[in-house]
Amino acid sequence: MSDIEDKLYTVKYTPDTTSHLQPVQECCRICKSKICTVICPAKVYEWDENNRKLIVNYENCLECGACRIACESCSLGWEYPRGNKGVTFKQG
Amino acid sequence: MDREENKVDVIVVGGGPAGISCAVTIARAGKQVVLIERGKFSGSKNVFGGAIYAQPTREVFPDFEKTAPIERKTVEHKYALLGKDDATVISYKKKHEDAVSYSVIRGKFDRWMAEEASKEGVVIVEETVVRELIVENGCVKGVKTELEDYYCDIVVLADGVNSLLAKQIGLRGDLTPHDVALSVKEVIKLPPEIINERFNVNSDEGCIYEIFGGPMLGMLGLGFMYTNKESVSIGLGITLSDLIEKSLRPYELLDKLKEHPQIAPLIKDGELLEYSAHLIPEGGFKKVPIVFGAGVMVCGDAASFVNNLHWEGTNLAMVSGKLAGETAVIALGKGDFSEHALSRYQQELEDSFIMKDLRTYKDLMSGISERASEFLGYYPQKINSFFEMFTSVDSVPKRKKYKDFIKVFFTERNISELFKDIWSAVKLLWSILVK
Numbered sequence: 001m002s003d004i005e006d007k008l009y010t011v012k013y014t015p016d017t018t019s020h021l022q023p024v025q026e027c028c029r030i031c032k033s034k035i036c037t038v039i040c041p042a043k044v045y046e047w048d049e050n051n052r053k054l055i056v057n058y059e060n061c062l063e064c065g066a067c068r069i070a071c072e073s074c075s076l077g078w079e080y081p082r083g084n085k086g087v088t089f090k091q092g
Numbered sequence: 093m094d095r096e097e098n099k100v101d102v103i104v105v106g107g108g109p110a111g112i113s114c115a116v117t118i119a120r121a122g123k124q125v126v127l128i129e130r131g132k133f134s135g136s137k138n139v140f141g142g143a144i145y146a147q148p149t150r151e152v153f154p155d156f157e158k159t160a161p162i163e164r165k166t167v168e169h170k171y172a173l174l175g176k177d178d179a180t181v182i183s184y185k186k187k188h189e190d191a192v193s194y195s196v197i198r199g200k201f202d203r204w205m206a207e208e209a210s211k212e213g214v215v216i217v218e219e220t221v222v223r224e225l226i227v228e229n230g231c232v233k234g235v236k237t238e239l240e241d242y243y244c245d246i247v248v249l250a251d252g253v254n255s256l257l258a259k260q261i262g263l264r265g266d267l268t269p270h271d272v273a274l275s276v277k278e279v280i281k282l283p284p285e286i287i288n289e290r291f292n293v294n295s296d297e298g299c300i301y302e303i304f305g306g307p308m309l310g311m312l313g314l315g316f317m318y319t320n321k322e323s324v325s326i327g328l329g330i331t332l333s334d335l336i337e338k339s340l341r342p343y344e345l346l347d348k349l350k351e352h353p354q355i356a357p358l359i360k361d362g363e364l365l366e367y368s369a370h371l372i373p374e375g376g377f378k379k380v381p382i383v384f385g386a387g388v389m390v391c392g393d394a395a396s397f398v399n400n401l402h403w404e405g406t407n408l409a410m411v412s413g414k415l416a417g418e419t420a421v422i423a424l425g426k427g428d429f430s431e432h433a434l435s436r437y438q439q440e441l442e443d444s445f446i447m448k449d450l451r452t453y454k455d456l457m458s459g460i461s462e463r464a465s466e467f468l469g470y471y472p473q474k475i476n477s478f479f480e481m482f483t484s485v486d487s488v489p490k491r492k493k494y495k496d497f498i499k500v501f502f503t504e505r506n507i508s509e510l511f512k513d514i515w516s517a518v519k520l521l522w523s524i525l526v527k
Contacts, residue, residue, distance in 0.1 A: 004343050007278070007367035014132075039335045041276045041342045041369035062369040063137060065254040066274045069267050069371075070336055079256070080130055082238060083219035088132050091279040091323070091366040092139040092198035 004043050008060050011042075016085040019058035021067070022077030028054040036067040036076070062087050099243040100124040100215075102420050103235055104250055105222045105257060107134035108198075109144075110392025110409035110416075111250030112205045112214075113152045117417025119213035123424050126242065127206070127214050128235065130221045135202030137252075139277060139370035140406065141316045141325065143193040143300060144201065148407035152414055153208060157191070161200040163320040164298030166193040168291075172354060174306030174315075175476035179354035187297070195298045195318045195325075197279075225257055225388070231429070232261065232387035245429050246420050248389050250413060253371045255381075255394035263390060264381030269333035270461070271375035271396075273313065276342045277327030278350075280362035284322055290358050291319050302403065303328070303355075305476075307348035310469030311338070312374075312461050315349050316403075317358070324359055326350060329372050331461070342369070372405070373398050377454035383441065384434040389416040399449050401456060408446050415440040455523040463516050470505070471513075 021044065028034070029052055036045040036054075042062045046055040063086055068078035080086070104115045107129030118125040131137040143166055149156050168185040210216050225247060226234040234243035249257050253272065258264045284295060291299040303315030313330030328346055335342060349355060373379070373396040380397070383390045391397070392409035399408065419437040423429050441447045460467050481497050501510065 004341075007343060007364065010364055010366045011368070033336075033339075035336050035339070038339050038341055039274065039332065041274065043341075064274065064369045064371050066272070066332055066369075066371060068254070069269055069272060070332055074266070079223075080221050083130055083221045084132065086137075088136045089139055089366065089368050090136075090197075090199045091325075092135060092137075092368055092370075 008042055012088045013059060014085050015059040016081050019056055020079050020081040021056050021058045023054045024075040025053060027073040027075035031072050033072055035070050035072060039070050040067055095243055100126050101424050102246045103242055103244040104248045106250035106252055107206050108138050108202060108250060109406045110413035112209050113410040113413030114248050114250060114391060114417040115214040116209040116212055117414050118420050121421040123421060125214050126217060128217045128220050128222055132219055133203050134206035135198040138198040138202055139368045140198060141318050143195045143318060145193050145407040146191045148410050152410050160204050163195040164296055165191045166300055167293060167297045168299040170301045172301055172303045173472050173475055174303060174352055174354055175473055177353060178476045180475050180479050195320050225261055227261060230386055246387055248416050249394050250392045251394050253373045253393040258381055258390050258394055263385060269336050271379050272332050273329040273372040273374045274332050274335060274342050275327055275329035275372055276346050276369045277325055278367050279323050279325050279365045280359050281323045281365045282362045287319050305472045306352050307345040310465040312464050323365055326359060374400055374457060376457055377450040384437050386431045387429045389434055389437050391416045397446055401453055412446055452524055459516060459520040466513050
């Protein structure tokens with residue numbers, strides 16, 4: 001079974017220097033489900049329990065928008081990456 | 093920047109099937125149209141199963157079959173009902189002279205459509221994100237991109253399932269996890285001869301698998317496989333609310349699907365070319381937003397135009413784009429871009445198969461999701477167990493086997509649940525066939 005890192009390795013990205021995904025960390029801290037860490041198809045979100053912080057690997061984002069809709073507190077700042085940035089699907 | 097210098101007749105946001113169809117319709121009428129695409133090229137942010145449908149595509153590009161990058165012509169549809177380790181497969185095969193559908197790859201096909209549209213006069217601006225609509229006195233007057241503002245008489249929103257712009261101007265509310273399916277897909281490279289052999293097709297012919305059950309048992313989700321020239325696309329889409337409720341990772345479900353004994357041999361030894369993900373609007377008729385306003389129309393996924401039962405989306409996108417384009421041309425002719433003038437688009441949609449089909453299936457998703465574990469879990473499994481019983485040879489008399497099979501329905505499910513299942517099924521059929 002290929003794991004998600006192997007899958008993401010096949011995707012072409014042009015990462016931006018800043019994140020187009022902006023969680024409100026105060027909301028994340030009290031969020032019970034942290035559902036974004038589960039449903040994201042690119043494993044963009046990871047919960048860092050030590051620092052009580054949501055880590056956002058925005059460079060891996062496939063721009064599907066699922067996290068925005070799934071976010072329990074509807075607090076996730078979500079926009080498209082800048083025009084020449086983000087994912088480029090060749091086999092969509 | 094002088095406002096007049098940056099003014100055109102129409103701006104279309106989004107260079108997918110809906111946006112391109114709309115823009116090319118407007119350009120053919122001799123009007124100025126700018127198509128703004130956020131990706132590096134059309135199709136670079138798009139994902140689908142997938143196949144495009146020949147007849148609706150011909151409505152926009154009559155001769156597309158001659159030059160468009162097509163993968164394979166569909167000659168077979170297989171409906172596979174997967175149990176945990178077994179499967180029942182129904183297949184329909186016909187070598188239509190006039191193709192019904194073709195598998196394509198969006199990064200190639202959408203790009204081709206955009207190039208054709210550009211030859212016909214559409215000005216395509218790539219790598220540009222529209223961040224906001226310019227609204228003056230309640231009328232949409234243009235778009236704000238990262239670099240500059242562009243003005244126009246009409247903006248057409250073909251900006252996809254997430255359509256932040258339709259939301260910005262209040263044409264629609266927030267999507268909920270029940271309104272979208274999250275789809276993940278892998279494109280797996282295989283030699284063409286191997287594909288032909290495994291899928292029992294000739295070169296240039298293709299096969300589509302529509303997959304129920306398996307890792308999606310009991311959930312509002314479906315799997316798919318499409319044969320391309322030198323690859324096979326495999327994926328699944330599951331209602332986001334189901335993923336959330338059951339706390340499931342979509343790519344792990346896809347891995348399970350790929351390992352199912354019915355599926356695994358088909359993709360064995362293939363090399364993963366690309367992994368992708370996308371949302372599918374699944375809300376149907378009840379979630380169609382307001383599709384027009386003063387100076388604005390909405391088409392394609394942005395308007396939730398997807399017929400999920402029949403796996404149709406790009407055709408609804410193309411036809412809705414074309415209808416919006418035609419309305420734009422008439423409005424430009426009259427110089428009237430009011431809500432009233434653009435309401436023609438809504439009327440055209442109502443008269444077309446788009447709204448008729450969406451209306452036919454208006455209760456489908458809610459009807460099935462109410463009893464998902466029955467309709468998408470219990471009964472599909474029963475079909476597999478029927479065939480397991482029917483094909484077993486173990487010296488048990490057949491009449492006893494039939495009786496035992498029927499008895500199970502009454503022991504596993506109580507009578508009132510059985511009646512509820514039947515009632516839901518009848519209600520659903522009634523809603524589809526009658527009203």
